[in-house]
Amino acid sequence: MKYKSQKVAYWFWALSMLLLSIQLTYGFIMGFDHLGYDGLHKWIPFNTAHTVHINTLVVWLLAGFMGAAYYIIPEEAETELWKPFLAYIQLITLTVVGVAALAGFHFNWWEGRKFLEIPHELDYLVALNVILFLVILLMTIVKGKKKTTTALVLFGGLVGAALLYLPGMLQFDSQTLDSFFRWWVVHLWVEGVWELIMGGILAFLLIKLTGVDREVIEKWLYVVIGLTFLSGILGTGHHYYYIGVNKIWLIVGGIFSALEPLAFLAMTLWAVNMYRKGQKKHPNKMAIYWTLGAAIVSFLGAGVLGLAHTLPQVNLYTHGTLVTDMHGHLAFWGAYAMIVFAIITYAMPNLTGRKFYDNVRGRLAFWLSNIGIFIMVSAFAAAGVAQVYLERMLGYDFIDVQKKLYPHFWVVIIGATILTTGLILYMINFIKYGLPTDEALEN
Ligand code: HEM
Numbered sequence: 001m002k003y004k005s006q007k008v009a010y011w012f013w014a015l016s017m018l019l020l021s022i023q024l025t026y027g028f029i030m031g032f033d034h035l036g037y038d039g040l041h042k043w044i045p046f047n048t049a050h051t052v053h054i055n056t057l058v059v060w061l062l063a064g065f066m067g068a069a070y071y072i073i074p075e076e077a078e079t080e081l082w083k084p085f086l087a088y089i090q091l092i093t094l095t096v097v098g099v100a101a102l103a104g105f106h107f108n109w110w111e112g113r114k115f116l117e118i119p120h121e122l123d124y125l126v127a128l129n130v131i132l133f134l135v136i137l138l139m140t141i142v143k144g145k146k147k148t149t150t151a152l153v154l155f156g157g158l159v160g161a162a163l164l165y166l167p168g169m170l171q172f173d174s175q176t177l178d179s180f181f182r183w184w185v186v187h188l189w190v191e192g193v194w195e196l197i198m199g200g201i202l203a204f205l206l207i208k209l210t211g212v213d214r215e216v217i218e219k220w221l222y223v224v225i226g227l228t229f230l231s232g233i234l235g236t237g238h239h240y241y242y243i244g245v246n247k248i249w250l251i252v253g254g255i256f257s258a259l260e261p262l263a264f265l266a267m268t269l270w271a272v273n274m275y276r277k278g279q280k281k282h283p284n285k286m287a288i289y290w291t292l293g294a295a296i297v298s299f300l301g302a303g304v305l306g307l308a309h310t311l312p313q314v315n316l317y318t319h320g321t322l323v324t325d326m327h328g329h330l331a332f333w334g335a336y337a338m339i340v341f342a343i344i345t346y347a348m349p350n351l352t353g354r355k356f357y358d359n360v361r362g363r364l365a366f367w368l369s370n371i372g373i374f375i376m377v378s379a380f381a382a383a384g385v386a387q388v389y390l391e392r393m394l395g396y397d398f399i400d401v402q403k404k405l406y407p408h409f410w411v412v413i414i415g416a417t418i419l420t421t422g423l424i425l426y427m428i429n430f431i432k433y434g435l436p437t438d439e440a441l442e443n
């Protein structure tokens with residue numbers, strides 16, 4: 001590392017890994033629930049497991065992004081973080097709020113709006129926490145020597161994510177209005193501002209790993225941002241088809257969301273081209289795997305599998321089925337999980353000075369986790385198509401159909417086991433790198 005204060009990133013990533021473990025555990029609980037093995041039902045009913053699964057997902061990714069920002073911003077701005085002890089306070093308060101929310105979910109203390117289940121009272125603490133985070137970054141950028149495009153895009157994405165959390169705090173009696181604004185958070189996060197965060201991290205990694213000129217890499221970043229906003233904002237309409245709003249959204253949502261894959265395609269072309277152009281000399285091969293992997297798998301998961309059900313004619317049948325889970329798993333994995341693994345893999349040797357870049361465990365972690373998620377996603381796809389046909393087209397009862405899907409859920413469990421094995425290996429590497437040391441400072 002170049003600046004001592006970058007060390008704080010490590011602790012955010014450690015929190016990330018902890019929450020990821022919880023997410024995976026509750027994923028298995030749900031997987032077995034789907035097979036009729038619901039022995040934990042009394043203590044952890046399906047809705048609790050689902051809420052824990054998706055909220056730990058969001059928070060471990062956010063903690064991953066925060067770590068990334070604390071690592072990247074000082075290096076880009078060429079200065080130490082502004083008041084690093086505040087970053088530790090931010091970490092501790094984030095953890096406390098997270099634990100309170102997770103515990104609360106087990107006692108039915110929740111809001112019940114998918115992805116935004118954190119109780120309203122805790123929302124205010126989340127907001128305060130994020131304001132502290134953004135102030136630390138802003139002050140660092142202001143006092144720094146340089147204001148690079150990469151740093152500004154990353155910061156802009158994080159500010160956007162914070163602002164878009166606010167519509168999710170509004171409360172309505174009308175289901176339509178509630179849904180309308182819920183998507184401002186959920187959709188405009190993953191198909192808007194989070195893409196900027198991803199783009200910023202990707203740009204940083206490509207600059208470091210390929211050695212291609214910053215000017216070239218940052219030009220592509222503008223293209224990605226342009227395509228993201230052009231398609232993603234009005235693309236929100238793909239969630240408004242049948243929720244009781246104006247029918248114009250059928251056309252607007254259909255057209256603009258069908259353009260959204262272009263932004264992800266641009267990211268793939270960007271990363272692959274920069275890699276080809278670069279000197280391929282960087283010793284941290286696994287960081288390159290995860291970086292290129294994120295750029296490619298995000299296009300498959302978000303772009304291709306998103307397109308698969310984004311037209312109103314299709315979504316009429318697929319909405320809220322396992323087809324959505326097929327897409328949700330690969331999109332979150334490719335775009336956001338993999339970019340977090342990429343930045344951690346890149347940063348760890350720099351933080352700790354232990355340079356075991358390319359060990360077998362690291363390679364297995366990459367391949368097993370990716371093979372595992374592809375198996376899971378294929379099983380969700382098969383189950384989803386069968387569900388749509390039997391339940392939505394032939395009109396069979398929901399539960400009768402779910403029972404017909406048992407074989408697919410065994411495949412989900414097999415894929416999840418391979419995925420989890422890979423991720424355990426990743427975490428073993430994370431732990432083995434040890435704690436960051438001041439000796440690892442580069443001169
Ligand atoms: C041990 C591994 C995992 C298992 C067994 C698992 C299983 C499941 C199950 C059974 C559901 C609910 C399906 C339903 O709608 O009834 C679900 C939902 C979900 N999971 Fe996982 N999962 C795992 C890992 C992951 C990972 C690594 C991610 C993200 C990178 C993820 C993201 C999601 C998302 C976003 C949803 C909600 C999807 C939607 O909106 O419909 N899961 N998962």
Ligand code: HEM
Pocket residue numbers: 114115186190191238239257258260261298302303305306307308309310311315318319320321324327328331332335336
């Ligand atoms: C990395 C980016 C993306 C992520 C993480 C993501 C994740 C998700 C998740 C978790 C859901 C379920 C949301 C819920 O029910 O609350 C969802 C729904 C949906 N996504 Fe994406 N998505 C991404 C990009 C895209 C793109 C680019 C498209 C279109 C090309 C798309 C099309 C859709 C559609 C149509 C739905 C609604 C499914 C339904 O009606 O049940 N997504 N996405």
Ligand SMILES: [Fe+2]
Pocket residue numbers: 187191235236238239
């Ligand atoms: Fe969306």
